[in-house]
Amino acid sequence: MSENSKDAIRLFGVTKTYGGQKALNNVDIAFYRGEFAFVTGPSGAGKSTLLRLLYLAADFTQGEILVLNRNVKRMGRSGLPMLRRKIGVVFQDFKLISSMSVFDNVALVLEVAGKDRKFIAKKVGHLLRSMGIEGKANALPQSLSGGEQQKVALARALCGDPEIILADEPTGSLDEDAASVVMNILLDYHARGATVLVATHDKNLIASAQKRVVTLVNGAVASDTGGP
């Protein structure tokens, strides 16, 4: 096995520009399998951009990225959906489907993966309960509060039991108590072996967890502390 196989994610000199402006500038970084890390930094530093490249929602200008030992640039049409099923994403803007109920939004991930209905009902029901939003299962997302929507987004990210969890400001809309509930859920998945990256501004959240912290400034890694 190659040295990289212990890495879940590895970036080699990755640069991403938006119309001449560098959102990521020559980033070299790796996250090993089963690691829990925060990505922080000021607004516009490139946190969301970094995560976006990892779930292959955007091209990058320069460099190489390996995710679960796949060169994402070489990913074929059919490989892309398969890799995305191994990555659970909490989007900063939630990206819930407005015409589908909360239950269906979460269930979508399992339907996509071809799971049967009984399994889906059980799994989704369990997740919604663990986040205290089982009463909203049949509601449409836009009728929920920001915090509730965030929980739905988290439930969707987790319900496929992904190998990698990318959470972009997963506590941004939550009060302190709810934030710590979410944090505990993420730590729980980490304890079960998932690689978890959390992009956040929340200094309290970072301080509470005692984990690796990667700080981005102007698209470059400014500091990387608490790692192995």
Next chain:
Amino acid sequence: MMKMGAQTARALKGVRHNKLPHALALVTIGLVFLLAGAFLLLFVNVQSLLTAWKDNVRAIAYLEKADWDEAAIADILNAARQIEGVADVKFIPREQAIKDLGESLGAQAGLLKDLEENPLPDAIVVRVVAGPGTWERVEQVAKNLSGLDSVEDVEYGRAWVERFAGFLDIMTFIAVVFGALMAAAALSITAGTVRLTLYSHKDQIEIMRLVGATERFIWTPLFITTCLLGLFAGIFALTALFGVYWFVGARVESGPWVGDFALRFFSWPACAAGLVAAGLVGGLGCLLTYVQQAAGREE
């Protein structure tokens, strides 16, 4: 891979949650189909009317007043049959002629009772072979008929029918060109409408991709939806057309001027083929959209 039933269920769910765009699409496509169908139906009927006239080009030869015995009648019929361009001949005895007259007079048939004797002559009706050149042919046949000894007078196709039917070929040409334009318009409007409908799913499609859906998973229910959209628009158009046909049909009297013509609707197989085509047109709209957006994403 998902079963077809599950895909259809997802398709219907999508429609239920996006009622307005689908309803608008249904109405738009239905109206386009209705227009195209109305044109087709009109064309079919005009053509069959003209064909009825054309196939029914007849010349009537009235015989001199005399008591024709059977042998004599057979001779006359034989002579008429020998004339080039004659398809068949029929003898109409004067008794039959007066009876027909009475029937077509209907309530006023009583008028005939005042007649002391039957004024109508015996006649033979000659149907001319149909096809190109009918109009020249009937003239020739009529001329030859008047040459027969026992024939007193010959009547044949009216001039206006002649002139009208002269337009048949031109009309067919125009109809084919117009029909092709119409089909192209119907197809592109349908495709455009389907694209608009799919546009209402745009965000949804993107999100599904992000959570690992394959293109097949995303597009199969959309394809089913648009096929159903086409099918139901077709059913709507056909039903409306039948309504019009039924309404108009009840008001068009069949008379001698229409010949063997009766107002027609599409046959059952034609209706079925039309509905299948409507569904395919809907599906084609989806495919076009798929191909376009796939090409867009390659760039």
